Amino acid sequence: MDMKLLQDTIDMLRSHIDSGTDIDWTDMDNRPVRDIADMLDAYELAHSRKMTVLACCILIQSALSKHGKLHAQDNERLTRMLLDGDYLTGLMYRIAVKRKEWKLLSQLLPFHKRMQLTLLKKNASPEVLLSELKREIRSYLEQRSA
Amino acid sequence: MNIHKQIGVDLASFDRLLREVVTSDRDLSPPSVVLESVVNLINSGGKRLRPLMVMLGSRFGVSGHESAVMKTAVLLEYLHMASLVHDDIIDQSDMRRGMPTLHETTDVQTAVHIGNYMIARAIEWAAGHPGEESDGASEAVSEEDAYRLAELAALVTELCMGEYDQLHHRFNYDLTMGQYLEKTRCKTALLMAHCLKAGAEAAKADARTAELLFQFGEALGMAFQIRDDLLDFTQSKETIGKPAGADLRNGNITLPVIYALNEPALAAKIRQLGPGSADADMDEVILRIAGSSATEQSEELARSYAEQAQLMIGELADHPARCDLQALLHYFLP
Numbered sequence: 001m002d003m004k005l006l007q008d009t010i011d012m013l014r015s016h017i018d019s020g021t022d023i024d025w026t027d028m029d030n031r032p033v034r035d036i037a038d039m040l041d042a043y044e045l046a047h048s049r050k051m052t053v054l055a056c057c058i059l060i061q062s063a064l065s066k067h068g069k070l071h072a073q074d075n076e077r078l079t080r081m082l083l084d085g086d087y088l089t090g091l092m093y094r095i096a097v098k099r100k101e102w103k104l105l106s107q108l109l110p111f112h113k114r115m116q117l118t119l120l121k122k123n124a125s126p127e128v129l130l131s132e133l134k135r136e137i138r139s140y141l142e143q144r145s146a
Numbered sequence: 147m148n149i150h151k152q153i154g155v156d157l158a159s160f161d162r163l164l165r166e167v168v169t170s171d172r173d174l175s176p177p178s179v180v181l182e183s184v185v186n187l188i189n190s191g192g193k194r195l196r197p198l199m200v201m202l203g204s205r206f207g208v209s210g211h212e213s214a215v216m217k218t219a220v221l222l223e224y225l226h227m228a229s230l231v232h233d234d235i236i237d238q239s240d241m242r243r244g245m246p247t248l249h250e251t252t253d254v255q256t257a258v259h260i261g262n263y264m265i266a267r268a269i270e271w272a273a274g275h276p277g278e279e280s281d282g283a284s285e286a287v288s289e290e291d292a293y294r295l296a297e298l299a300a301l302v303t304e305l306c307m308g309e310y311d312q313l314h315h316r317f318n319y320d321l322t323m324g325q326y327l328e329k330t331r332c333k334t335a336l337l338m339a340h341c342l343k344a345g346a347e348a349a350k351a352d353a354r355t356a357e358l359l360f361q362f363g364e365a366l367g368m369a370f371q372i373r374d375d376l377l378d379f380t381q382s383k384e385t386i387g388k389p390a391g392a393d394l395r396n397g398n399i400t401l402p403v404i405y406a407l408n409e410p411a412l413a414a415k416i417r418q419l420g421p422g423s424a425d426a427d428m429d430e431v432i433l434r435i436a437g438s439s440a441t442e443q444s445e446e447l448a449r450s451y452a453e454q455a456q457l458m459i460g461e462l463a464d465h466p467a468r469c470d471l472q473a474l475l476h477y478f479l480p
Contacts, residue, residue, distance in 0.1 A: 018303075020310055067262070072254050079236045079313055082258060083306050086232060086435065090302030093269075097297045102289055104295055106273070113266035114173055116259040117180065 007046065009054040016091060023084050028065060032130040033058050036137055043141045052099045053054050053137060056108055059092040060133060064115070064126055107140045149477040153470050155198050163189045163220055167271045183248055183260050183424035187227055190243050196222045199338060202474060205467035207349025214291050214348040217272040219297055222341055224259060224268035231261040231304055236309065237396075269299050291348070301337060308333030316397035319407060319417050326404055327368070330375075335367025355462065356441050362458035362471060371450035371476045375400035376444045379436045391432030397421060401447065405440035425474055452479045 015024060042049045048132045065083035070078050089112075096105040111133065118124050150157050168174065168184045197219035204215040233239075233328075234247040235254055241247060249257035273292040287295070311329035315321045342359040351359075378393045379402050393400050397420075407413045415431050455475055462468045 018307060019316070020307060020447065021268050022310070022314070045286060067258055070254055070258060075236075075238060076313070078254070079309070082232055083309050085258075085262075085311070087303050087306040087310075089265075090300050090306065093296050094300035094303060097293050097300060100293075102292055106292070107271075109266055109270050110173075112194055113270060116263040117173060120179065120256060130294070 002041055003033060005035050005036070005040065005054060008047070009051045009058065011094075012051055013055055013058060013091075015121070016095060021084065021087055023062075023087070025062070028062060032061055032134070036134055039134065039138060040141070043145055045144065048099070049101070050102050052095065053104060053140070055074075055090050055095055055102060056101075057137065059088045059095070059135060060108070060112065060115075061130060063088040063092075064119075064129065068126060073122075103144075104140060107136055111136045113131055149473065150194070150198060152473050152477075153198065153202060155194075157194055160194060160216075160219065160223075161188060162408060163216060164223060167220060167224065167268055171267055171270070178444065179252065179256065180260055180263055183252065183321055184264060184439035186245075187231070187248065190245050192227070192243065194223060196337065196341045197228050199341035199363065199474070200348070202467070202470050203342035203345025203347075203351075203356075204349035205470060206346045206355045206359060206462070206465055207351035209349075211349045214287060215345055217287065217291075217295065218298070218344045218348045221268045221272045221298055221345050222344065224264050225299065225301065227422060228261040228264040229302070231257055231264075233309075234358075237246055265299055265302065269296055273310070294344070298340065301340055303335050303404060306347055315399060317420050318399060319403075319413075321399045321404065323404060326401060327397070330371045331364070334371040334374075335364045338370075339363030355465070357469075358458055358461050362455050362462075365451045365454035366475060366478055369448045369455065372401055372444055372448040372451065373479065376400075376402055376448065378442060379432060380441060390436070391428060394419070394432060394435075395428050401444045402435050402438075402440045404433045405443040406438050409440075448479075455479075 033054065037054055040053060043050075045053075063085040066081045066088065070079050072078060091107070092108070096102070096108075115129050115132075120128060149345045165185055165188055168181055171181075174181045200219040200222055201215060204211070230242065231248050234242060235249050235257060238334065239247050240250050247257075248260060252260070273287055308331075311325065315325065315329075336383050339360045340363070342363040344357045346356040346359050375393065378400065379391055382390065389395065394403060403416060407416060412431075412434055415434065419428060419431060452475070459468055459471050459475065462471065
């Protein structure tokens with residue numbers, strides 16, 4: 001795996017995230033992101049564009065994770081998780097726009113919307129959704145290299 | 147006359163457009179809790195002030211861009227409605243506009259996903275695929291407009307910062323004036339400023355005009371929120387629809403509290419209050435703040451922001467739509 005891509009992407013994300021959010025990343029499962037980083041290795045795409053793709057995937061996965069941990073019993077924790085998820089989703093839009101990746105965003109937007117609909121169904125699995133995210137990214141990369 | 151009639155905005159047509167966003171979504175098939183919930187949110191009403199500001203901003207541009215303006219207005223109203231859904235969860239509110247809140251009629255997790263869906267769907271509907279026929283919308287948008295619309299959706303991060311600030315500073319009596327103003331800017335003023343600017347940009351107004359409208363909206367938003375924070379202390383429960391001093395009871399430190407902390411005797415009382423304080427102690431302090439000079443000082447700051455907004459109108463004096471800005475200023479700050 002391209003460790004430089006992963007590290008550069010994380011550094012880029014850190015530079016965009018306002019320190020006032022205090023978002024906790026330590027509980028993140030980084031396997032899905034590593035899978036996507038591996039997949040990116042196989043495609044001809046500028047390093048900076050790969051960073052944008054990977055950053056958007058990290059943000060989608062992180063927002064999914066934060067919004068999956070809402071416990072109504074603890075309002076302060078619930079507030080934090082809800083805000084974290086909202087902030088990370090908004091940041092995905094901001095980064096995609098700033099780095100002029102409309103095609104990527106227009107691929108991810110319908111996916112992100114359908115993901116919310118899937119999550120409303122009983123027994124929705126985050127793992128299945130992340131596999132679908134990987135398929136979306138593969139489709140985007142195939143179109144770019146066609 | 148209400149502000150919409152005064153400015154000449156047809157709310158019924160706009161609400162039809164709001165409903166079209168969700169009814170035209172091919173990924174939803176009735177019966178659907180999402181479809182039903184979003185339509186109910188739209189039908190429950192609301193002042194639609196943000197779209198009104200978008201449309202007003204567009205009057206400083208040129209005609210021929212009505213579709214882009216309406217898409218901008220719809221997106222910003224969806225952003226606002228979705229943020230209210232999430233705010234109601236955070237604030238544990240069970241009623242809004244006389245109706246049970248969404249998380250009450252469904253549950254917290256469902257309401258969160260519906261809020262997320264609303265923003266994603268609104269951008270998908272508004273921006274679609276630039277250069278192609280978009281799903282349910284009348285015309286395709288340019289790539290430049292698509293970027294502009296997606297950037298507006300990113301305003302969520304700014305709204306969140308206002309909420310983060312509030313969360314981090316619960317019952318923090320050392321909150322500085324600068325921190326309070328920044329929180330207020332993120333929570334209220336920025337969205338109002340962006341609505342006016344986005345309307346102007348959608349209608350291809352020149353950059354200076356768009357920036358002046360942004361500054362007008364920012365000053366208006368600051369004045370409005372400070373007045374709102376003040377009303378929380380000075381108005382009765384019946385008038386504002388929640389107990390007086392609800393902000394302080396929830397640990398939200400607003401401008402009247404910051405000023406009241408400058409009065410040593412009152413400051414000592416305020417600093418004793420915390421999450422577990424008795425209602426009677428809260429009631430006493432809230433009454434004392436309402437009767438202190440903190441209210442006049444807060445009003446003075448609100449006035450100075452209103453004057454800034456008035457100055458911006460002066461900068462736009464040559465434009466015919468300046469009268470609409472004046473009406474808006476009068477509506478928010480009568």
